[in-house]
Amino acid sequence: MIDDLRRIAARLTDRFTRRFWGPTFRCPVCHFLIAAVDADGNALLVCPVCGVVIEIESVYGHIVPVVHDVEVSRPQPKARLHPLATHLPIGLFPFALLGAAVLFFASLVGGWGIALGTRAPVLADATLVLLVLAVAGALPTFASGLWDWNRRYRRRPYRQIAFKVAGSIVFLAVGALAIGLHASGAVFSGTTGLMELGSPLGLVLAMLYLGALAGNMLLVAVLGHVGGTLVFGR
Amino acid sequence: MMDFSLSSEQQEHVEKAREFTREWISPNAARHDRSGEFPLEICREAFKRGLMNPHVPTEYGGRAERVLDHCLVMEEMCTGCSGIATAIDGNGLSQYPIILAGTHEQKRRFLAPMTEQLMFSAYAVTEPEAGSDVSRVKTTAVKVGSDYVLNGVKWWITNGSVASWYFVLARTGESLTGFVVPADSPGIVRGPKEHNLGQHASNTVRVTLEDVKVPEAFRLGAEGDGFNIAMATFNHTRPGVAAGANGITKAALNIALSYAKRRRTFDKKLISNQGISFKIAEMMTKLDAARFLTYKAAWLFDRGEDNAREAAQAKWFAADVAMGAALDCAQILGGYGYTQEMPAEKLIRDAKIYQIYEGATEIQKMIIVAKMLRLKEVH
Numbered sequence: 016m017i018d019d020l021r022r023i024a025a026r027l028t029d030r031f032t033r034r035f036w037g038p039t040f041r042c043p044v045c046h047f048l049i050a051a052v053d054a055d056g057n058a059l060l061v062c063p064v065c066g067v068v069i070e071i072e073s074v075y076g077h078i079v080p081v082v083h084d085v086e087v088s089r090p091q092p093k094a095r096l097h098p099l100a101t102h103l104p105i106g107l108f109p110f111a112l113l114g115a116a117v118l119f120f121a122s123l124v125g126g127w128g129i130a131l132g133t134r135a136p137v138l139a140d141a142t143l144v145l146l147v148l149a150v151a152g153a154l155p156t157f158a159s160g161l162w163d164w165n166r167r168y169r170r171r172p173y174r175q176i177a178f179k180v181a182g183s184i185v186f187l188a189v190g191a192l193a194i195g196l197h198a199s200g201a202v203f204s205g206t207t208g209l210m211e212l213g214s215p216l217g218l219v220l221a222m223l224y225l226g227a228l229a230g231n232m233l234l235v236a237v238l239g240h241v242g243g244t245l246v247f248g249r
Numbered sequence: 250m251m252d253f254s255l256s257s258e259q260q261e262h263v264e265k266a267r268e269f270t271r272e273w274i275s276p277n278a279a280r281h282d283r284s285g286e287f288p289l290e291i292c293r294e295a296f297k298r299g300l301m302n303p304h305v306p307t308e309y310g311g312r313a314e315r316v317l318d319h320c321l322v323m324e325e326m327c328t329g330c331s332g333i334a335t336a337i338d339g340n341g342l343s344q345y346p347i348i349l350a351g352t353h354e355q356k357r358r359f360l361a362p363m364t365e366q367l368m369f370s371a372y373a374v375t376e377p378e379a380g381s382d383v384s385r386v387k388t389t390a391v392k393v394g395s396d397y398v399l400n401g402v403k404w405w406i407t408n409g410s411v412a413s414w415y416f417v418l419a420r421t422g423e424s425l426t427g428f429v430v431p432a433d434s435p436g437i438v439r440g441p442k443e444h445n446l447g448q449h450a451s452n453t454v455r456v457t458l459e460d461v462k463v464p465e466a467f468r469l470g471a472e473g474d475g476f477n478i479a480m481a482t483f484n485h486t487r488p489g490v491a492a493g494a495n496g497i498t499k500a501a502l503n504i505a506l507s508y509a510k511r512r513r514t515f516d517k518k519l520i521s522n523q524g525i526s527f528k529i530a531e532m533m534t535k536l537d538a539a540r541f542l543t544y545k546a547a548w549l550f551d552r553g554e555d556n557a558r559e560a561a562q563a564k565w566f567a568a569d570v571a572m573g574a575a576l577d578c579a580q581i582l583g584g585y586g587y588t589q590e591m592p593a594e595k596l597i598r599d600a601k602i603y604q605i606y607e608g609a610t611e612i613q614k615m616i617i618v619a620k621m622l623r624l625k626e627v628h
Contacts, residue, residue, distance in 0.1 A: 022284075022286070025284070029280065033276075038276055040590075041279075041590040042590065043585050043588055043590045043591055046590055070511055072507050072511065074503040074504055074507045075267075075270060075271060075275055075328050075329060075499075075500060075503055076270060076271035076272070076274065076275025076276055076329055077275050077278070077329075077500065077503075077504060077592050079504050079507045079508055079591075079592070080591075081507075081508055081511040081512045082512075082585070083512075083513065
């Protein structure tokens with residue numbers, strides 16, 4: 016069962032990689048997966064992880080990389096702002112999602128709502144605070160990531176970084192939407208602190224809110240994973 | 250007059266196979282090698298492009314492709330990945346006994362559907378105690394009424410777990426007889442995939458036959474014809490195997506050449522070193538020599554002449570050349586040739602099987618000598 020799930024996940028990842036990255040190859044030094052389209056006009060590129068300068072050539076569909084040089088003096092991020100800042104969205108977002116999920120079940124199952132009682136509005140407020148902190152924390156994360164790309168990776172066009180930039184923008188936009196839905200009172204009742212699922216509009220808004228949180232959770236996890244591979248390699 | 254050029258039709262075949270290799274086989278070679286997953290999607294595409302079941306006669310929906318043309322296609326596909334190419338081409342080995350000795354009804358029933366939809370079949374002859382020495386086969390076929398009841402274990406069966414039917418060689422008394430056994434027959438048990446050294450994309454499993462009932466109508470030829478059918482099949486398939494080995498040599502040569510032309514050592518291109526450039530010259534020359542042996546064996550078969558010696562020569566020589574070329578490729582790549590991230594190490598693992606399957610190198614030499622014993626002089 017687990018093997019089957021792994022196989023399905025590997026197939027989906029592979030399809031995504033091929034669709035958006037084209038042919039790929041592994042750095043012969045650090046094994047990092049590199050998109051062939053990242054090479055410049057002279058078929059040269061620098062591995063973002065180990066810094067070797069690689070020239071690639073496609074022979075019968077096989078990509079044959081040749082290592083020519085290595086960037087030994089790569090600027091290191093001094094304050095390491097980006098890895099520190101990532102703790103805010105990655106660390107706080109799961110708890111915001113957890114709070115929203117508890118409130119959803121409490122709104123759905125009467126017994127849960129009664130059990131929460133007066134603590135429901137407090138939990139709703141706490142969820143909003145966590146959500147705001149997680150999304151606001153993504154701003155310095157994004158900015159410091161761009162700074163690192165400029166300094167350490169010399170603005171080279173890596174697919175992984177392009178994906179992270181696009182993903183971060185989506186995360187911020189979807190996060191802002193979720194905050195807007197929560198803070199405006201469109202999803203939660205001001206008195207009970209529970210979701211208003213009675214009307215069709217209320218149900219749609221609640222689903223939109225939960226969907227935005229769940230999607231962002233998945234996105235932040237993938238962005239964190241891609242960032243981790245950029246630092247630690249395979 | 251001799252003509253070494255390809256006809257426009259053959260050139261078209263080569264171009265088609267090369268495009269398919271570049272687009273589908275090579276980019277997926279490393280992935281399937283790592284995962285060992287059967288390349289079903291690639292086979293589906295190969296089927297769509299008419300690259301599967303080339304030998305099926307035209308009256309059963311096939312193209313009745315000449316062996317020489319098939320060799321050209323196999324060389325191209327094996328340049329991408331010989332494991333994936335084996336999965337695509339594995340049907341040929343089991344189809345040929347039916348083409349050779351099957352009745353019209355058997356051909357209509359087992360070959361025709363394979364040209365209409367993607368299906369696989371497998372050649373189930375090898376047993377744990379009977380590899381190169383096929384005469385040691387212990388699987389039994391006992392006549393019970395109008396049926397035969399088969400019992401035995403077949404090992405290292407290529408495409409074994411995806412096959413819709415098997416060509417099975419079984420013992421009927423003192424002699425061997427060939428049968429076509431549908432894979433959904435009660436009593437057929439397919440084992441797990443074997444973890445081989447190379448060709449990981451190819452599906453190799455064991456197939457157990459436990460009281461499998463096979464109608465008499467599924468027997469190929471007469472009782473006792475099995476050994477000759479199985480051996481005659483190799484005269485047809487060995488040039489294709491040799492062409493597969495040539496594909497590996499071509500891949501090794503291309504990779505080594507591309508690398509040596511670009512990599513710099515001691516302030517000059519790697520290929521500027523005589524020790525390296527001579528290796529590449531030798532690889533190219535041996536590839537051409539292996540190709541000519543292969544093409545001749547295929548050409549003789551297509552003319553309806555006995556090609557047993559030439560097919561054995563081609564298979565042995567091409568396999569040894571592929572093994573040597575893969576090792577030389579890794580040597581030229583230096584330390585990188587030893588890493589899993591470069592294609593050279595896969596070529597070494599894939600090439601080895603060519604010296605073993607469809608008759609080990611030593612068996613090929615025995616065939617050559619056996620043919621020569623009948624000669625007074627060699628001209």
